[in-house]
Amino acid sequence: MSAAPLAAPAPAIEPVQGGPAFRFGFDGEAFASRRSPAQRYWTEYAPASRVHRGFAAEYALALVDLAGQLGRIEVAWAGGPVGLAAAALAPRLGLPARVLSLAIDGKGPPTPMTGLPARRVEASFDAFESFALGFARAAGCGNAWAALSAFAASHAEWPVLADHGEVRLLNHGIDERLGIVAAPASLALVDNEAFTALDRWLRAERRPGEAQLLRWTPELVAAQLDSPASRAWMADSVAGGAAALRAWTNHAARGAMWRRAFPGLRHADPRAAWPDPAFRARMRRLSLRMRRARPGCSTQHFTPLHRLLPPLGLEVPPGLDEDARLYGRVGTTAAAMADGAEPGAAGGKEASP
Amino acid sequence: MNTGHEAAASAGPGAARDRLRFQRIDFALWRQEIAPLWHMEGAVHLVAPLVNGYGQLQYCGREIHARVRHVPLAAELDGVRIAWTSIYNISDEALRLRGIYVLPEWRSNGVGRAIVAHAISLWPAGFGRVFLYARLGNVGRYRRWGFEIVPGHVPRSHRTGIEGGQERIVQMMLRRAVAAPSGGGDAHAPGAARWLPP
Numbered sequence: 407m408s409a410a411p412l413a414a415p416a417p418a419i420e421p422v423q424g425g426p427a428f429r430f431g432f433d434g435e436a437f438a439s440r441r442s443p444a445q446r447y448w449t450e451y452a453p454a455s456r457v458h459r460g461f462a463a464e465y466a467l468a469l470v471d472l473a474g475q476l477g478r479i480e481v482a483w484a485g486g487p488v489g490l491a492a493a494a495l496a497p498r499l500g501l502p503a504r505v506l507s508l509a510i511d512g513k514g515p516p517t518p519m520t521g522l523p524a525r526r527v528e529a530s531f532d533a534f535e536s537f538a539l540g541f542a543r544a545a546g547c548g549n550a551w552a553a554l555s556a557f558a559a560s561h562a563e564w565p566v567l568a569d570h571g572e573v574r575l576l577n578h579g580i581d582e583r584l585g586i587v588a589a590p591a592s593l594a595l596v597d598n599e600a601f602t603a604l605d606r607w608l609r610a611e612r613r614p615g616e617a618q619l620l621r622w623t624p625e626l627v628a629a630q631l632d633s634p635a636s637r638a639w640m641a642d643s644v645a646g647g648a649a650a651l652r653a654w655t656n657h658a659a660r661g662a663m664w665r666r667a668f669p670g671l672r673h674a675d676p677r678a679a680w681p682d683p684a685f686r687a688r689m690r691r692l693s694l695r696m697r698r699a700r701p702g703c704s705t706q707h708f709t710p711l712h713r714l715l716p717p718l719g720l721e722v723p724p725g726l727d728e729d730a731r732l733y734g735r736v737g738t739t740a741a742a743m744a745d746g747a748e749p750g751a752a753g754g755k756e757a758s759p
Numbered sequence: 760m761n762t763g764h765e766a767a768a769s770a771g772p773g774a775a776r777d778r779l780r781f782q783r784i785d786f787a788l789w790r791q792e793i794a795p796l797w798h799m800e801g802a803v804h805l806v807a808p809l810v811n812g813y814g815q816l817q818y819c820g821r822e823i824h825a826r827v828r829h830v831p832l833a834a835e836l837d838g839v840r841i842a843w844t845s846i847y848n849i850s851d852e853a854l855r856l857r858g859i860y861v862l863p864e865w866r867s868n869g870v871g872r873a874i875v876a877h878a879i880s881l882w883p884a885g886f887g888r889v890f891l892y893a894r895l896g897n898v899g900r901y902r903r904w905g906f907e908i909v910p911g912h913v914p915r916s917h918r919t920g921i922e923g924g925q926e927r928i929v930q931m932m933l934r935r936a937v938a939a940p941s942g943g944g945d946a947h948a949p950g951a952a953r954w955l956p957p
Binding site: 431433434446448450451578579581583586588589592594705706707708710713714729730732734735736737 | 807808809816823826849851852888890909911912914915916
């Protein structure tokens with residue numbers, strides 16, 4: 407995959423107070439690893455301190471801030487938009503950066519041609535598999551694709567920026583298995599425990615780097631939620647009927663957001679960057695082995711959008727607070743969201759009605 | 760697990776609900792006991808303490824640990840556990856019942872209704888709505904207890920709910936101010952709200 411020059415202008419750079427806008431943990435410990443199956447996973451987001459400037463600008467500001475904190479960055483590219491946009495923006499912003507791309511048994515997404523110095527690491531699947539099983543133990547996660555990102559990061563010689571992460575939204579009102587609208591729109595931000603496996607691995611390895619660039623500042627989170635594509639997805643979800651059924655999650659909206667923000671880049675799902683069916687079959691088998699070696703990492707944390715938007719300085723669209731009307735309100739403030747008195751959260755597969 | 764099916768059944772169903780004793784038990788014990796009844800013996804770890812129920816839970820971040828009070832309960836008859844349920848607050852105004860199980864030989868004796876009434880009675884009246892997800896075969900029973908299907912909600916698939924061969928569930932709601940299930944003993948009347956110690 408190659409990247410054309412960016413169509414979006416480089417934003418003016420100002421100092422930004424970066425991270426941690428996003429925190430995760432288990433019971434009372436922030437940025438921790440799971441120590442027992444009974445521990446409950448949680449995530450939380452800091453409130454915004456200013457109005458966001460749009461996704462492209464906030465992304466660039468976060469990248470500049472991250473590079474300032476890390477000194478220099480090596481983008482461990484996995485074929486996804488986070489790494490691609492970083493690799494394309496870094497030379498325009500004058501950031502000390504380079505790109506690392508990975509090939510397994512000679513196959514993998516081609517190194518993006520963005521003007522940054524780049525190097526390619528070749529490895530065998532056997533070597534990756536051995537690494538992945540260790541990753542499962544260190545990060546408490548049986549997801550081979552997360553391990554692949556970590557494997558790329560493990561070869562970085564500079565502080566690493568992982569090509570990783572997404573702001574995933576979901577409409578609980580849709581029954582995706584039956585293909586029906588089962589309830590009024592109930593929109594939430596989804597945080598799977600697996601999403602932060604790479605963070606836990608970086609910490610376990612004491613490796614400098616970042617795996618959550620898309621959550622680096624509250625304003626960057628706000629910009630993603632407030633993007634035209636996200637707003638359209640919310641409106642469709644609230645409208646119900648066929649409009650809502652078209653999108654159980656905001657997967658398509660995220661792609662539209664990237665294309666609009668960085669129209670010169672050809673973005674892809676990281677998994678689509680590894681299209682070889684045999685490779686994908688081996689990844690599925692490896693995930694099974696990893697889960698057997700280290701069960702868990704399957705819990706989810708949902709943040710109702712009607713509660714997330716106001717602390718980020720965003721309006722709640724009409725019809726999006728029906729959850730609160732039905733399920734009741736929570737007497738809290740933005741500060742309480744950021745500074746809960748006690749840690750802890752729960753989630754998990756619905757084991758019984 | 761002290762279920763003692765045969766011994767309990769021999770006690771006779773007569774006024775069973777009047778002799779029930781309700782007990783708050785540790786979640787670890789609760790799920791250990793209920794897992795085999797849900798045919799989840801090999802997956803006890805999947806019985807999570809709280810489930811979100813398609814967006815019910817209004818707390819987020821560490822609020823969930825700090826503000827949700829999760830109450831696993833069991834009902835004993837003559838020293839033998841015969842029913843289980845659990846209840847927790849999904850907001851500052853509403854509750855969720857999660858898991859209602861009565862041993863087969865004690866069903867249709869008011870035991871389930873009694874343990875549910877007791878569970879709800881533990882909460883102040885400010886928690887005015889109680890939600891549950893019902894398998895379709897149980898909707899009629901819960902209607903008799905005062906629950907109604909939530910307007911705008913229709914039966915939906917259930918991710919792991921293969922118990923009893925029913926895969927559709929629907930959300931139901933009880934408005935405490937309007938109606939509440941009548942329980943077993945007077946001590947557990949719905950109006951006798953008592954706040955749980957943290």
